[in-house]
Amino acid sequence: MSMKFQDYEKYLSPALSKTTDLVVESGKGCYVTDVNGDVYLDFVQGIAVNAFGHSYPKIVDAMKAQLDKLTDASFNLVNYPTTLKFAERLAETTPGDLNCVFFSNSGGEACDAALKLARAYTERPCIIAFRGSFHGRTLGATSVTASSSKYRKHYEPLVGGVHFAPYPSPYRWGYAERQVDPETCAAEALGEIQKIFDYLAAPEDVAAVIIEPVMGEGGYIVPPTSFMKGLRELCTKHGILLIFDEVQSGYGRTGKMWASEHFGVVPDIMTSGKAIAGGFPMSAIISTREIMSKWLPGMHGSTFGGHPVAAAAALAVLDAMKEEGIPENVNKMGEYLRGRLTELQRKFPVMGDVRGLGLMTAVEFIHPEDRRPNGEAFSKLRKYALDNKLLLLGCGVYGNGLRFATPLNVTKEELDKGLAIIESGLGEL
Numbered sequence: 135m136s137m138k139f140q141d142y143e144k145y146l147s148p149a150l151s152k153t154t155d156l157v158v159e160s161g162k163g164c165y166v167t168d169v170n171g172d173v174y175l176d177f178v179q180g181i182a183v184n185a186f187g188h189s190y191p192k193i194v195d196a197m198k199a200q201l202d203k204l205t206d207a208s209f210n211l212v213n214y215p216t217t218l219k220f221a222e223r224l225a226e227t228t229p230g231d232l233n234c235v236f237f238s239n240s241g242g243e244a245c246d247a248a249l250k251l252a253r254a255y256t257e258r259p260c261i262i263a264f265r266g267s268f269h270g271r272t273l274g275a276t277s278v279t280a281s282s283s284k285y286r287k288h289y290e291p292l293v294g295g296v297h298f299a300p301y302p303s304p305y306r307w308g309y310a311e312r313q314v315d316p317e318t319c320a321a322e323a324l325g326e327i328q329k330i331f332d333y334l335a336a337p338e339d340v341a342a343v344i345i346e347p348v349m350g351e352g353g354y355i356v357p358p359t360s361f362m363k364g365l366r367e368l369c370t371k372h373g374i375l376l377i378f379d380e381v382q383s384g385y386g387r388t389g390k391m392w393a394s395e396h397f398g399v400v401p402d403i404m405t406s407g408k409a410i411a412g413g414f415p416m417s418a419i420i421s422t423r424e425i426m427s428k429w430l431p432g433m434h435g436s437t438f439g440g441h442p443v444a445a446a447a448a449l450a451v452l453d454a455m456k457e458e459g460i461p462e463n464v465n466k467m468g469e470y471l472r473g474r475l476t477e478l479q480r481k482f483p484v485m486g487d488v489r490g491l492g493l494m495t496a497v498e499f500i501h502p503e504d505r506r507p508n509g510e511a512f513s514k515l516r517k518y519a520l521d522n523k524l525l526l527l528g529c530g531v532y533g534n535g536l537r538f539a540t541p542l543n544v545t546k547e548e549l550d551k552g553l554a555i556i557e558s559g560l561g562e563l
Contacts, residue, residue, distance in 0.1 A: 137169045153528075154520060161188025164541055164548045166525070175552050178527040179539050182382050185409035185451050186458075187541035193412040193450040200446035209237065209440035216445035223452050224418065227391050230400035234426040236419045237440035241381030241407035242270020244417040245344070247434055248403050249274050249293075251419060252342035252375045255428040259294075260335040262327065262343040262374075264301040266352035266531055269344065269379055278344050281352040281531055297334050299326045301349055302357040305487045305498065313505075320361035327368060337372035342403070347393040350382035353530040354496030354537045356489060362397035369402075375425070381407040381417065382494075386455060386542050389465040389492030396491060409542070412451040416444040460542050467544055468492040474553050482560045484511050493544065496529060496537040507532035511563055518559035524552055 139155040156174070158166045164187050166176050179187065186193065200216060209217060217237065225233035236251075238244050249261060263269070263278035270276070271285065277293035279285050286292065300308055302323035307314045314322075331337045343365065349355040369376040378401035383393035385406065390396060392404070402425060407417030415438075454460070472488055472495055479485040479497075486500030486508075499511040509532050516536075519526045529535035536556075540548070 153516075154525070163187035163190075164544060172523065174523045174525050175548065175555075176525045177538055177540050177552055178525045179541055180413060181408070181527065182387065182539040183408045184413045185385060185542050186412060186454055187543065188413070190412060190450075190454065192454055193414075193447050196446040196450035197414065197443050200443045204442055206438065206441055206443075208437060210435060210437075214440070214442035214445060216442045216449060217440040220445040220448045220452075223449065224406075224420070227452075228404065228420055229392060229394055231422045232400070232404055232420045234421055234423045236426070236429070236434065237445075238417045238419065238436045239415045239438050239441075240270065241379075241405065241417050242272045242275040243436070244381065244405040244407055244419050245269040245278070245377075245379055246272040246274035247419050248344065248377050248379075248405050249278065249342065250434055251403060251421065251425065251429055252377060254433060255425045256341040256373070256375060258339055258341035260340045261293075261296045262330060262335070262340060263296055263298055264345055264349075265298050266301045266303070266349055266355070267344075267346055267379075268351035269346075270381075295335070295339075297330050299323065299330060301345075301352065301355060302361045303349075303353070303355045304358065305355075305489070316358035317360060320358040320364065323357075323361050324364045324368065327365070331372075337374065340372065340374045342375040342377050343369055344377040344379060346379045346383060347397065347399075348383040348388060348491060348494055350537075351529055353498065353535050354490050354494055356491055357397075359397050362394075362399045366399045366401075375402040377401060377403045377405070379405050381405055385409040385451075386460050386464055387492055387494045388490075389461055389468060391455075391461070393491065393494075409451070411444045411448040412454075414441075414444045414447045416441065416448060454543075458543050463544075464492040464542050467540075467546065467549060468495055470546060471495050471538065471549055471553075474549070478553075478557055478560065482563075484508060484560070484563060490538075493538060493540055493542060496535050498530065499534045499536070507534040509533035512536055514563055515556065515559045518562055519555055522555045522558070524555045526556075 157169045159169045160167045221235045265280045268281040269279050302319045304316045304319040307319050403421045475488045483502035487498040499508040516526045529537040
């Protein structure tokens with residue numbers, strides 16, 4: 135008799151929101167197989183966690199080898215060869231002087247810690263974040279998250295001193311959500327930060343600005359380069375630390391190792407997670423030695439951070455990045471994907487916007503007559519896709535976005551198979 139999720143649902147907290155009732159038993163590459171033997175094409179990949187798909191052999195072998203040696207002895211107490219090597223190799227990939235690492239276990243945990251580090255270094259209380267942002271669900275990360283009020287509901291008061299500016303989205307800019315050109319959007323967005331300085335928080339009280347260099351859960355939005363450069367200049371001028379949340383946008387997903395490279399901007403603190411260990415829980419806070427020097431022993435810690443098995447997997451991910459020519463594949467497949475989606479957009483006006491960098495690509499669904507967000511269209515498409523053995527991932531404040539989170543080594547054939555199902559589903563809307 136096959137296992138059903140409903141038989142076990144009573145043992146799980148309702149906070150574990152489920153978009154399907156699938157019970158998945160195994161996975162290989164771009165596919166997962168449930169307990170009934172049904173095979174699904176997986177364009178979610180643990181929410182952009184599996185850099186090379188499910189059960190990538192090199193990663194599995196590295197983890198098995200480490201398990202035979204040591205599982206854990208706490209990185210607070212002893213050092214592990216895998217973790218030490220990974221710290222060095224990770225630092226080799228990062229921009230500027232970001233070469234000092236603190237390991238933790240999840241993206242939210244890393245973002246929470248980055249806020250602590252910024253306050254410790256600057257001895258200032260305030261943080262500026264952005265509407266539409268998602269940084270995690272710890273108390274600190276929730277305090278700078280604004281991609282949906284549901285994440286903050288019943289938790290106020292959260293961490294104090296947080297002020298929100300609008301994220302520079304040319305397709306839906308400001309409260310009026312008008313469409314503007316990128317340069318207008320950039321100038322007005324920088325002006326909104328100045329208004330926070332003028333009305334709410336003096337710049338000398340602001341410890342950090344935290345931003346996703348490409349917005350993730352909020353809609354896969356790519357900000358104008360002039361905004362990112364202007365934000366860097368503004369932070370430098372006032373001694374404010376610039377934090378880039380690269381948990382989703384980093385590790386090759388945009389076609390460069392770090393999304394910040396697209397803008398020529400180096401942050402003061404950077405967080406990483408998701409794909410960092412190819413499907414194993416791991417994250418990192420990366421900064422300069424100078425900034426990290428203010429984080430004295432005991433000011434932060436983690437029981438499982440820097441886990442030797444996770445580090446072994448992370449080393450295998452970096453090896454595979456080189457061996458498989460990942461940046462080249464991401465850029466090639468990302469361009470192909472957006473090209474195909476743009477073709478579909480001409481056929482289906484419900485597709486209001488196609489955007490992204492590399493394989494960090496999304497579609498925003500609208501009501502064509504007035505450009506209102508159309509969450510119902512995406513919900514119907516996702517159900518159609520699930521019924522036809524394709525797993526899709528949503529995004530956006532209004533639930534009207536489709537974000538692609540395929541493996542970084544996805545093939546044209548796999549994209550075509552998924553796009554064929556999507557096209558059929560669009561025809562059913």
